[in-house]
Amino acid sequence: MSQLMLTSASHQTFDMIDDSVVQRRPIGQPAMQPPARMVTGMIGKLSTATVRHRSVVLILGLLVAGMNAAAVGFAPSLGQVLFFPLVFLALTVLVLAIIGIGIRPAYFVVLPQMPAFATPAPAWKVFLALGFLGPASASIGALVRSTRAGIASTSDVVLGIPWLVLVALLFVEAWRGHGAQLSPHGIRQSWVLGSLTVPWEALPAAQVRPGADRPSRLRMDFAKPQMVRRRGVPWSRNALRTDNVDARFLAAAIRHYVCHPEHRAAIGSQAEYRRLLAELPDRDGGQDEGNHL
Structure with a gap:
């Protein structure tokens, strides 16, 4: 009799341990995804949102770049404060561009107003344009500062023009979107x-x-x-x-x-x-x- 009670108590103990330690997933709740898949999904959602609102994103990037150019050209101390945050942002969006360039979605965007089926706008172009806006704004600011100090040379202007043309082409390509x-x-x-x-x-x-x-x-x-x-x-x-x-x-x-x-x-x-x-x-x-x- 005592052995039976001990066995029953043991079963109750294990049941209590199971109920208190093991976290059962409710029916209908999705299982936890692997970290790599979660990161990929987050990047995909970020890319989709960036493409959907690319005009706003690019305008904000252009405003930040203009502010950085003005700071470097007219307020060098403020430009130094902005340097590392902007470098971090530029590197981040360039990494996103590298990741996104390998994505090849198999769908069209329906454009009934044209009418047409268009290939989707690539997020990597938006990220690439944003990544190059930072260095371009710093170059413009440095040129402005040199001009104000009277030490700017013709070679500085000549070397800066191709860089600005490249950034402008990237910006327009990102703005247009569809291919x-x-x-x-x-x-x-x-x-x-x-x-x-x-x-x-x-x-x-x-x-x-x-x-x-x-x-x-x-x-x-x-x-x-x-x-x-x-x-x-x-x-x-x-x-x-x-x-x-x-x-x-x-x-x-x-x-x-x-x-x-x-x-x-x-x-x-x-x-x-x-x-x-x-x-x-x-x-x-x-x-x-x-x-x-």
Whole structure:
């Protein structure tokens, strides 16, 4: 009898230990994610928010850069105070740019007002522009300070111009956002120096090189190359940039509309985008349909 009571007491003790020590996860509550996945998810959310509000982010960055240039040029003591915080911010956004440059999402942004399906705006361009604004503002401030002291030389100005032009190009590219666009009339890719327009009648054939892992360009061949239009200095004469979209996803979409001209007129609508996703092969990633960035 005493042995039975001892056994029962032992079971109760273990039950109490289990209830007090083991933290059971409630039904329906997601399991804890690995730290690497959590960090990746946080960076993804930050990138999405940055792209969605990139105009505000870039304007704020420009204001901070202007304040830093004024401080370096007219108040060197204040410029020294701002130096290390701005260096830290610049390095942080440059690291985010390096991480984000390897992301190749497989989805389009629906632009019904154009109408078009556009490749998503790359967050890494925004981060890169912000990262270069800091050093550029410091250079401008140093040039202003040298000019006020009467020790500025022509070489300082000449060497500073290419740097400012580079930062301006990065800023404009980040502000514009989208790269390639599919419209009812064809494919268009533009950047700050030019554009490439390929009508569907040119019958573009986009192919990803075998074995290529996340390629940054998608080469196209044209059955009717005389119909392809180029303005200014295009980024490429026969390739699309895929540093902001999955190249295989973009190639599959182009191939679909080349083979199915009856669906081209609906490009740019939510209904057509849903139909396109249902027709294309499985995607490696993506976001909600009709995501507007």
